[in-house]
Amino acid sequence: MWLTKSSVGRKVIMSVSGVALVLFLLFHMAMNLVAIFSTEGYNMICEFLGANWYALVGTAGLAALVVVHFVYAFVLTIQNRKARGSQRYAVAERPKGVSWASQNMLALGIIVVVGLGLHLFNFWANMQLPEVLHKLGMHVDSATMASVADGSGYIAKTFTCPVYAALYVIWLAALWFHLTHGFWSAMQTLGINNKVWFCRWKAIGNVIVTLIILGFLAVVVAGFFGLGALGA
Amino acid sequence: MDKNISFTLKVWRQRGPKAKGAFETYQMKDIPGDTSFLEMLDILNEQLVNENKEPVAFDHDCREGICGMCSLYVNGHPHGPATGATTCQLYMRRFKDGDTITVEPWRSAGFPVIRDLMVDRTAFDKIQQAGGYVSINTGGMPDANAIPIGKDVAEEAMDAAACIGCGACVAACKNGSAMLFVSAKVSQFALLPQGKVEAAKRVKAMVAKMDELGFGNCTNTRACEAECPKCVSISNIARLNREFIKAKLKD
Ligand code: HEM
Ligand code: SF4
Ligand code: FES
Numbered sequence: 001m002w003l004t005k006s007s008v009g010r011k012v013i014m015s016v017s018g019v020a021l022v023l024f025l026l027f028h029m030a031m032n033l034v035a036i037f038s039t040e041g042y043n044m045i046c047e048f049l050g051a052n053w054y055a056l057v058g059t060a061g062l063a064a065l066v067v068v069h070f071v072y073a074f075v076l077t078i079q080n081r082k083a084r085g086s087q088r089y090a091v092a093e094r095p096k097g098v099s100w101a102s103q104n105m106l107a108l109g110i111i112v113v114v115g116l117g118l119h120l121f122n123f124w125a126n127m128q129l130p131e132v133l134h135k136l137g138m139h140v141d142s143a144t145m146a147s148v149a150d151g152s153g154y155i156a157k158t159f160t161c162p163v164y165a166a167l168y169v170i171w172l173a174a175l176w177f178h179l180t181h182g183f184w185s186a187m188q189t190l191g192i193n194n195k196v197w198f199c200r201w202k203a204i205g206n207v208i209v210t211l212i213i214l215g216f217l218a219v220v221v222a223g224f225f226g227l228g229a230l231g232a
Numbered sequence: 233m234d235k236n237i238s239f240t241l242k243v244w245r246q247r248g249p250k251a252k253g254a255f256e257t258y259q260m261k262d263i264p265g266d267t268s269f270l271e272m273l274d275i276l277n278e279q280l281v282n283e284n285k286e287p288v289a290f291d292h293d294c295r296e297g298i299c300g301m302c303s304l305y306v307n308g309h310p311h312g313p314a315t316g317a318t319t320c321q322l323y324m325r326r327f328k329d330g331d332t333i334t335v336e337p338w339r340s341a342g343f344p345v346i347r348d349l350m351v352d353r354t355a356f357d358k359i360q361q362a363g364g365y366v367s368i369n370t371g372g373m374p375d376a377n378a379i380p381i382g383k384d385v386a387e388e389a390m391d392a393a394a395c396i397g398c399g400a401c402v403a404a405c406k407n408g409s410a411m412l413f414v415s416a417k418v419s420q421f422a423l424l425p426q427g428k429v430e431a432a433k434r435v436k437a438m439v440a441k442m443d444e445l446g447f448g449n450c451t452n453t454r455a456c457e458a459e460c461p462k463c464v465s466i467s468n469i470a471r472l473n474r475e476f477i478k479a480k481l482k483d
Pocket of ligand 3: 291292293294295296297298299300302318319321
């Protein structure tokens with residue numbers, strides 16, 4: 001299969017999974033903004049995305065995308081290190097036009113995945129997971145069950161803690177760097193690029209990615225300062 | 233007139249492919265600024281021969297930027313600090329009196345060191361032999377002129393054909409990827425009517441050979457185009473990806 005056996009194919013896997021995740025982030029960010037304006041509205045969305053078949057299929061799909069992207073990130077990096085050889089240059093200078101993010105995609109990705117773990121612990125483990133366990137007939141205490149759709153409550157609880165707020169800001173910063181390179185790089189890998197579109201994809205990518213990150217950041221800030229519907 | 237400069241030269245010395253290499257330091261005195269980098273190495277070698285020492289081995293041929301043989305990694309850049317120029321087109325006036333200049337061979341698993349600053353680049357020949365040619369009868373020059381080709385397309389093909397196969401793109405790449413070279417060789421044909429006929433077969437064969445020889449997966453860092461002495465653009469890599477994906481989807 002050329003997707004796994006050729007270098008270009010492996011990059012296609014990376015870019016398609018990456019772009020799919022960007023589309024998900026766009027949706028997730030838009031959804032989160034509701035929490036700033038309406039507690040009922042946001043918790044309704046949370047209920048809607050509880051342990052229903054469509055939400056579970058979506059979650060499984062996302063998990064698969066992250067695993068594929070993550071596994072191929074390591075496969076590519078290991079192959080590339082081998083191709084580079086063991087002997088390093090004594091003097092190395094980053095040439096003009098080479099972004100810092102482009103040379104540190106794996107490190108940035110690892111920060112993103114650690115942040116994702118924290119995020120699942122803060123939210124998913126209190127919301128969708130107990131509901132699923134409950135449906136499977138396992139015991140979940142009633143206080144947890146009562147708040148599985150209280151997304152707004154968990155946002156307020158998490159981000160009033162300065163340590164969590166700071167960790168989420170670091171996470172979002174790493175994601176911003178990862179995606180400012182990742183977005184146009186994905187277009188380049190898929191071959192939908194040329195001299196004219198190079199600048200366009202870069203600009204489009206920077207706008208989309210910055211909007212995504214600012215949207216998420218707004219919720220962290222609103223949670224931290226208790227603004228809007230996230231106030232007391 | 234350029235000023236004369238004196239500087240310290242740190243050169244990678246390695247007796248053979250398997251031998252362990254190390255840097256040797258040499259003091260260079262009163263080198264005129266209009267000496268080319270390779271002429272400066274000739275001066276060093278003459279000194280070494282006079283002292284009954286082994287001269288430094290390095291590749292070179294045309295010394296005018298067209299053959300692609302010269303391959304030195306100077307102060308952290310393939311072909312040195314100048315842009316759009318090969319090592320043989322680099323002049324000592326770029327450096328300052330008292331500088332330390334570090335000279336290394338291309339470093340990539342695909343280009344093993346033969347001796348000192350010389351590396352084995354036959355991997356590129358093998359990729360070319362896999363499909364970097366046109367095997368149909370395209371007629372003579374008048375026949376070519378009978379096919380109208382848009383100016384922008386002709387220019388783009390010519391820019392790709394400017395690649396001299398020096399390997400600086402691989403040397404610059406943190407992934408040891410040969411994509412810029414292969415994409416230039418694929419593009420110079422894929423853009424033109426005579427080359428389009430075999431485009432799908434060519435791109436598959438050349439990428440397969442490139443992968444088989446162990447070159448890395450391109451992650452679009454753009455170090456290659458920044459260091460390429462012929463300013464070959466990464467838009468060629470996008471074309472290579474496009475041609476490859478199209479060819480595979482058709483199969
Ligand atoms: C799970 C942790 C992650 C790791 C370890 C990781 C790592 C990487 C690596 C090594 C690359 C290759 C560099 C390149 O191709 O330019 C890459 C590319 C990319 N990543 Fe990630 N990443 C992760 C998470 C994410 C997430 C969550 C997203 C999206 C929201 C994402 C989007 C992208 C995109 C769009 C590309 C560009 C694909 C391409 O160049 O062909 N990554 N990632
Ligand atoms: S693409 Fe540029 S750097 Fe690479 S081999 Fe051709 S001329 Fe040299
Ligand atoms: S010696 Fe021919 S390009 Fe430098």
